[in-house]
Amino acid sequence: MKRELDPHLLSLPESSNAATASSSNIGKAKMCWEDDTQQQDGGMDELLAVLGYQVRSSDMAEVAQKLELLEDLMGNAQGDGLSHLASDTVHYNPSDLSTWLQSMLSEFNPPPPNQFDPMVPPAAAGAPPLPLDDSFLGQADSSTITSIDFDPQNSKRGVFEESSTSDYDLKAIPGGGGLTVPSDSTRPVVLIDSQENGIRLVHALMACAEAVQQNNLNIAEALVKQIGFLAVSQAGAMRKVATYFAEALARRIYRVYPQNPLDPSLSDILQMHFYETCPYLKFAHFTANQAILEAFEGKTRVHVIDFSMNQGMQWPALMQALALRPGGPPAFRLTGIGPPAPDNSDHLQEVGWKLAQLAETINVEFEYRGFVANSLADLDASMLELRPSEVESVAVNSVFELHKLLARPGAIEKVLSVVKQMKPEIVTVVEQEANHNGPVFVDRFMESLHYYSTMFDSLEGSASSNDKVMSEVYLGKQICNVVACEGVERVERHETTAQWRGRMGSAGFAPVHLGSNAFKQASMLLALFAGGDGYRVEENNGCLMLGWHTRPLIATSAWQLAATTSAALVH
Amino acid sequence: MAGSNEVNLNESKMVVPLNTWVLISNFKLAYNLLRRPDGTFNRHLAEFLDRKVPANANPVDGVFSFDVIIDRSTSLLSRIYRPAQDGEPQLNIVDLEKPMTAEVVPVIIFFHGGSFAHSSANSAIYDTLCRRLVGICKAVVVSVNYRRAPENRYPCAYDDGWGALEWVNSRSWLKSKDSKVHIYLAGDSSGGNIVHHVASRAVESDIEVLGNILLNPMFGGPERTESEKRLDGKYFVTIQDRDWYWKAFLPEGEDRDHPACNPFGPRGKILEGIKFPKSLVVVAGLDLVQDWQLAYVKGLEKAGQEVKLLYLDQATIGFYLLPNNHHFYTVMGEISNFVSSDC
Numbered sequence: 075m076k077r078e079l080d081p082h083l084l085s086l087p088e089s090s091n092a093a094t095a096s097s098s099n100i101g102k103a104k105m106c107w108e109d110d111t112q113q114q115d116g117g118m119d120e121l122l123a124v125l126g127y128q129v130r131s132s133d134m135a136e137v138a139q140k141l142e143l144l145e146d147l148m149g150n151a152q153g154d155g156l157s158h159l160a161s162d163t164v165h166y167n168p169s170d171l172s173t174w175l176q177s178m179l180s181e182f183n184p185p186p187p188n189q190f191d192p193m194v195p196p197a198a199a200g201a202p203p204l205p206l207d208d209s210f211l212g213q214a215d216s217s218t219i220t221s222i223d224f225d226p227q228n229s230k231r232g233v234f235e236e237s238s239t240s241d242y243d244l245k246a247i248p249g250g251g252g253l254t255v256p257s258d259s260t261r262p263v264v265l266i267d268s269q270e271n272g273i274r275l276v277h278a279l280m281a282c283a284e285a286v287q288q289n290n291l292n293i294a295e296a297l298v299k300q301i302g303f304l305a306v307s308q309a310g311a312m313r314k315v316a317t318y319f320a321e322a323l324a325r326r327i328y329r330v331y332p333q334n335p336l337d338p339s340l341s342d343i344l345q346m347h348f349y350e351t352c353p354y355l356k357f358a359h360f361t362a363n364q365a366i367l368e369a370f371e372g373k374t375r376v377h378v379i380d381f382s383m384n385q386g387m388q389w390p391a392l393m394q395a396l397a398l399r400p401g402g403p404p405a406f407r408l409t410g411i412g413p414p415a416p417d418n419s420d421h422l423q424e425v426g427w428k429l430a431q432l433a434e435t436i437n438v439e440f441e442y443r444g445f446v447a448n449s450l451a452d453l454d455a456s457m458l459e460l461r462p463s464e465v466e467s468v469a470v471n472s473v474f475e476l477h478k479l480l481a482r483p484g485a486i487e488k489v490l491s492v493v494k495q496m497k498p499e500i501v502t503v504v505e506q507e508a509n510h511n512g513p514v515f516v517d518r519f520m521e522s523l524h525y526y527s528t529m530f531d532s533l534e535g536s537a538s539s540n541d542k543v544m545s546e547v548y549l550g551k552q553i554c555n556v557v558a559c560e561g562v563e564r565v566e567r568h569e570t571t572a573q574w575r576g577r578m579g580s581a582g583f584a585p586v587h588l589g590s591n592a593f594k595q596a597s598m599l600l601a602l603f604a605g606g607d608g609y610r611v612e613e614n615n616g617c618l619m620l621g622w623h624t625r626p627l628i629a630t631s632a633w634q635l636a637a638t639t640s641a642a643l644v645h
Numbered sequence: 646m647a648g649s650n651e652v653n654l655n656e657s658k659m660v661v662p663l664n665t666w667v668l669i670s671n672f673k674l675a676y677n678l679l680r681r682p683d684g685t686f687n688r689h690l691a692e693f694l695d696r697k698v699p700a701n702a703n704p705v706d707g708v709f710s711f712d713v714i715i716d717r718s719t720s721l722l723s724r725i726y727r728p729a730q731d732g733e734p735q736l737n738i739v740d741l742e743k744p745m746t747a748e749v750v751p752v753i754i755f756f757h758g759g760s761f762a763h764s765s766a767n768s769a770i771y772d773t774l775c776r777r778l779v780g781i782c783k784a785v786v787v788s789v790n791y792r793r794a795p796e797n798r799y800p801c802a803y804d805d806g807w808g809a810l811e812w813v814n815s816r817s818w819l820k821s822k823d824s825k826v827h828i829y830l831a832g833d834s835s836g837g838n839i840v841h842h843v844a845s846r847a848v849e850s851d852i853e854v855l856g857n858i859l860l861n862p863m864f865g866g867p868e869r870t871e872s873e874k875r876l877d878g879k880y881f882v883t884i885q886d887r888d889w890y891w892k893a894f895l896p897e898g899e900d901r902d903h904p905a906c907n908p909f910g911p912r913g914k915i916l917e918g919i920k921f922p923k924s925l926v927v928v929a930g931l932d933l934v935q936d937w938q939l940a941y942v943k944g945l946e947k948a949g950q951e952v953k954l955l956y957l958d959q960a961t962i963g964f965y966l967l968p969n970n971h972h973f974y975t976v977m978g979e980i981s982n983f984v985s986s987d988c
Binding site: 159 | 663666673674677678681687689690692696699700702703711712714720724741742766767770773967968
């Protein structure tokens, strides 16, 4: 039975109860938990914020009413109603309780089309929830792409069930805007093996970094040699990581800097091995493609501008998913941007050719342009021959590229303003989840030591030793850059999602949240990786992060131009 | 049906602060979505919805934390919480496992709740609770990320608990000045249940557990007790969901007389004459399984074991998650005394 959700039913909140006691100073705590006091940060209830929920104190009663209403509706619905919410509904940003509850309420009571409901995010207002579209699922003809077959209606109710081959299923769903709250800086550490064995090695690495920072190069030199000896007696990931860090320190000490930029064909090969060995790049491509697919829903001509073209590995899966769209694929245009090759070969064009061949086999109208640029900051929107946004919808994609711009002052700001000129429907960004760009060398050194130790450990379980070695070389080049280089040469300037949120927000972008369907499919993708027991997907304020055990290592976020949402109205 | 539901919702709203009500109701709603009638669990959605926090080697309010894989073969992870030394701004990776300086440092091995199916050591609610325990007890807390049901039934959680106990007991850096590791076991809901069973196993070994702390521990049995019937559905919890979780945790085909569920039932182990640790058992007066919890206390008493019951009249489940009620402070004080009384 349906009940009208009358927005006016939710009357003005009564004074909400908020605690004033602080969490750890029990002795000094005030016992007056009945007061309703004005909270400090944006009016959020502090106690719930610590537990991961963003609820304004002034909204508390309203949130409580939504909970009651939902409970009532769920209690009255037959088994179907409930399981629909669990299996078919896509959930977003559970930290924003009010919006999350509201979106579930909308499942029971879709608002009438012309009524502006101030509590429903504008993207969803007036739109009934999308039913699960089975016609979307199916086999693609092409056999060159490995992806995942996912049919939620028929899949066995087991845990981590998956079929071994076939296609990407990227279901299109509407995006939604929302609040983001920057998190404090933290140092997450996962120790894989007890320190006791590697303690001298870590001590030596740290001492060497300190000596380098203080310019005591004689001491540093002696320590680097000692690290070499100690590393040999270690096993596994720790040995390899220590060796790379020692080499990087040695380069810094002796000023034998690594060749920069790396020959792109070599870096492409390394990246391909990295792509095969571990799920980080696949996760990046998968989650970014999901967001792009959603943003392109209903568009007839689409244009992806890829800042990280390399071998174009991200695009076959997206093209396939577009090909399988009900109503047929849009016209697909791809602009690939990459650095020049030293032999001036046009490798970007070659990649484009291969994709064109794929497009033909799957009947997708395809257009391609390769752009060679030394830096993304050299680009101007006018170079790209963009069509009017009513005619062609644009997605901008960047996987592990934006952080490089932080090496030159003004570069990131320029690029982001150029991106805005492209009037994109969506901007997908994948970056390392780490702060390797702090001002103090020793801090950067230790942060990156933790980060890459965790990374290397995740590679340990992988099957092919050949791929593994190449992946380690790939990561080793990053380590070398973080540790040995400075100034414009130091391009591996990784920053955390919290930091990127700040930058994107300042540049005029608003977040687009990735939801539970992308989360689930990404998790299932991970289960396919042998030796990959420790991989975890986490949702964080609308971003999806992939990590090893409890340490997030890369993060995918999606953005749209702030002016196109009614963010100001809703919040 | 709708009418009685309204009554139930109003009752629970009267006994807890509003933000607590929102928090626990939110869990209740989410958990309803995750349990499927056929006994399977929507693990992906559960992990998506669970609010997690990373460990933090930077001290916050005097506590820092880091994660350790204590058993690679099962990917068993624990989060270690330590008090920061005064004046120590930031620890380096080399210092995380350095020995303690105080005369006696209690080490509390903590098992989070979630009815054997929900939550993790890095769930925000439990990260926060463990940090509080460090401050209150001046202890090191080791929060065990045990394997959960229904994917991993009995005895996985107990095996992981046992593994953690062995690991803690063998860390040289966790020793107090008397060269021994001073170990307490603590847990809420299913964690409380795990505490009992790990302690039971410990008595057959040479590992000494100094005390058990059970917060609203999860026990049950085949009968419907008076408290279950009286409080069914009134304060966030239903008999139906309790049944679901036991079915998910116990071996297939077993009933709730299984000793994991009912340690003092007909199939339980006899504890008389055994050196079992002293116990602090906290029972919330509005928890529908309190009759089983009280039976547990009686069972310990009858077996001649030292046990203190803390019965909190108007407390509901989860009262210890937010420091906004007097039960919270009562319990924290009792725990502090319980742990420090051996120093």
